[in-house]
Amino acid sequence: MNVTTHPSEGIGASVRRREDLRFLSGRGQYTDDLNRPGQLHAWILRSPYAHARIDGIDTAAAAAMPGVQAVYTAADIEAAGLGGIPCGWQVTGKGGQVMAEPMHPVLASGKVRHVGDPVAVVVAETRNQARDAAEAIAVSYTPLPALSTMAAALAPGAPLLHDDAPGNVCFDWEIGDAAATDAAFATAHKVVRFETTNNRLVPNAMEPRAAIGDYDPHSGEHTLYTTSQNPHVIRLLMGAFVLKVPEHRLRVVAPDVGGGFGSKIYHYAEEAIVTWSAAQLKRPVKWTCERSEAFLSDAHGRDHVTTAELALDREGKFLGLRVSTLANMGAYLSTFAPAVPTYLSATLLAGVYTTPAIHGQVKAVFTSTVPVDAYRGAGRPETTYLLERLVDVAAREMGMDRIEIRRKNFIRPDQFPYQTPVALQYDSGDYEATLREALRGADYAGFEARRAEAKARGRLRGIGVSTYLEACGIAPSKLVGQLGARAGLYEVANIRVHPTGSVSVFTGTHSHGQGHETTFAQLVSEQLGVPLSQVEIVHGDTGKIPFGMGTYGSRSLAVGGSAMVKAMDKIIAKGRKIAAHLLEASVEDIEFSNGQFRVAGTDRAKAFAEISMAAYVPHNYPIEEIEPGLEETAFYDPKNFTYPGGCHICEVEIDPETGEVAVVAFTACDDVGRVINPMIVEGQIQGGLAQGIGQALIENTVYDAEGQLLSASFNDYAMPRATQIPSFGVSTSTTLCTHNPLGVKGCGEVGAIGSPPAVINAVVDALRDYGVTHVEMPATPLKIWSIIHAKDGAALPAAAE
């Protein structure tokens, strides 16, 4: 598109967010803020066991409790003919072996497979009544051995979690050229080996999930209000596969949603439960998750165990990379789960480097834990962490500078488009530019002086660098179809120009913190030349929006915004025909810019609002050629992924006596393509950085051997707080995406993708005098102290021992 700049509110302006007024005045409408007339409340009884046979469920006492309207178990769900919770992605492994895809029942049937697995539902007049009654349900269980870890699940003779998943393996998959990689290793000067576990995280959006089912017995229409990032996807998955309700009888509304980070992509059992039970009881049914319940029922993230080997030549050029990963799927396959370690992770193994031969293998494993799926970054943080730690380890073993080894292996700007050995073709980037800017912003050159100053204060200071890229803007439908996706990943925009020239934009993406109502309005205002105040962005309701695939994978602007551009192109094309008629000129001579349709080279013009009025009041109108009205819909299917990247530099100080790690400086320079609203982009990056720092330093999900979740509340799962996060130095350095009309790449996940290795590289650097070569995430005080203490008792009163 032709981009002009309105400094105040168009592309490139830090327009203050339009959604803020309602959020700041308490007028946001989150799902739990809604109540439907006659509403009942659901409470879900969950399994206390990680793995157990259900021998019987006695609901009689519960059903007789005050206010109880219904108690449902798997028997009721099965009698009603409901389907299981579907998975949206089918991975085909080595030798054409299709993944094991066990049934994921709405309510546990026969067996429970993780602590928190839903077993029964009580629907009552009040939430307390439902909860009181749930305690009266008697479930007899026979406990079975827990499979708390992938090692336990893969052990010879381990019991099967699902009868139809032999060995508790979901799939065993590979990518790249094993023979070429072996050949590269055969010529290597050095092979560097690295093993790591990418720690399991709980997304913990601040708004707990909630869902309200409603049913109109007269029309037969079901409505689900839910905390979702993608209401159309929920309608498709729940309607077609679980409830078997056609689209025109099922409306899904995702109102204001308080953060998602991936955890609200998936179709969850509770959505089906409230929608179905509302129809059974002919009354609305509401369920609101408690935080403790969220820990046991929201999909977790990460949890990969990986071994990598890097082959280098004498000069430090990467010759080959071999990676083998175990990926925890949890107890059942969540919507995107199989795609995360494979197509969203292993395809990034080239990173920003020219490694010519790569072979990756992923074995996905069922365990008796909460299902694992995409969490902010989804697969790319895992690979980025692996590569950027591996490169640091390689630099150390080669005796090379950490920056120099990166520069030596960067894909250069003149090498784009760059075909990697692991399927992806990068379109653009300049890794040296973001590295240079970050080094400058972090005063990298001055680090050793700061380290010495810190040492004088008894603190160990370290600096760490990560140069990364990621693939987002998901994704070309044909490609993902070949890779196993069961849906297209295009996006939809419907643009309705009203008679007076105001504009309603209906987008299939969903905003749950990203500020779409502002960014998209800027985009539309710019392209159509109408004031921002005349543009409305509508999202989150299948009853209003034609279709959409939702918001995840930093796709909303790159894919959803591109759909808007395409729809606006159609609006403008039609407008030119109308203008040609009104101005008595040929269509070819009509130019459109700044909201004016003009006869080229003349001052004869019609304003946008005059054209829209003519379209709706077609008295003087080319009615034989074109229809009245001014409304267009576009489906945009991306041509490729987009490839944001950049450089993150972290500086830490360690208190050797306590092992506490403080992030004292963090500098990021990211290339996210064209920036529409710099304020929002910086905010997205800052938030991602905090999550990345959280993963690197404090966040961890811990199960015991019995499969009990030990980190099951904010008392034991460390959420980053203001004192644990530094101020950030954030900047952008732009190369444009070459294949979408806006040149945008995506900014939602880069912060969480690039930062964890920068933090750990800094921690390892801080501990360099102790001979430490690696620290697993999270680098908690306990872990750091234990490392220091084991290496040398200096932090302890060794003299006294």
Added chain:
Amino acid sequence: MYDFAYHKPSSLADAVKLLAEDPDAKPISGGMTLLPALKHRLNMPTALIDLSGIAELRGIKREGDAIVIGAMVKHFEVATDPQIMAAIPALARMAATIGDTQVRNRGTIGGSLANNDPAADYPAAALALGATLITDRRQIPADDFFVGMFTTAMEPGELLIGVSFPIPEKAGYAKLRNPASRYSMTGVFVAKGPKGVGVGVNGAASCAFRQKEMEAALAANWSPEAVANIRQPANDLNSDIHGSAEYRANLVTVMAKRAVADAG
């Protein structure tokens, strides 16, 4: 939460009477620990006796060489009270680190002491300063008061009405917060006072305790170096996903050093 009856007596006598009449009733002060436990249905009291209407439980006063603080005095008041800041500044500084602003605005010193959470801050201060706990029926030295995890020497129905802290010559506090809950992972309160030197430790074990080896060392030489080489045995210390017993043992030494430095 299970439902319960609610009473808000206006005198100590009425509160004691209500508690005596119903052994399953529980007193509630700030409720910062009790209410989360009730929300998780860990507890099923028949009645809650709200102590906030009882004037006798309020107030901070200096009595001779001691500061006497009413049980219902909030952490925020302790943190900002001019008499405490002048007489036992370390106690005020400690109170300013309890929980968060909103916890300090509701939580009370009496509630914290009577609950005796192993990770609560106050018990270490009470032990180190040689405080006396005052109940509706007797006075209990801190050494005898803290019996075990969530357990004190108080009998069923006995109410804490205040605590008397002898004013020390100097005192200091240092702790490491648990990265998740932000409670004390291990904290050490040190005091040099009329009764000698006290070193109270919280967070490390099932109950706050005095570190007597450090007390002796500090009595001989009040300096961080005096405790730097004293190692707390790890045997009976807490171990969880955030801190092993050995780690907490180390923290006892480190925090003791820092507390002495804090005391000056």
Added chain:
Amino acid sequence: MPQVTLTVNGKSHTVEVEARTLLVEVLREKLRLTGTHVGCDTSQCGACVVQMGEDSVKSCTILAVQADGAQVTTIEGLAAADGTLHPMQEAFREYHALQCGFCTPGMVMSAIDLVKKHPQGLSEQEIREGLEGNICRCTGYHNIVKAIAAAADVMQGRTPELARAG
């Protein structure tokens, strides 16, 4: 059932509640003031913070009966009658200190109490420590800290108006 009288945002309300009812439940369910949110069940996240009397409190950790007779201000009660935002609300908007908006009401209420209790102004460290009881998952706190510093200047008369955020 116990009866509770509260003055919320200047308006008196008397409601009948079970003793186990939390203040936040009265605000949200009985008074339909849904700007006050519940983000956890361990009194950590601070999405439910309101002003009660002189202090900010977590309305998820107070029984409604304990609040009987109290003056309560919620996020809905901050703006002037003509809709003019409180300086803290204005600063959050100006400095992009909110994303999903869910923690925002509690964050704003805590921030106002923090500024009031530090009449001499606040350092960055004091602001960060003052937010100990409020968790935000979206912003990384960077802009929240900036917003509070700017609002403190306005509330305490140090600058005539907010500087535009950089």
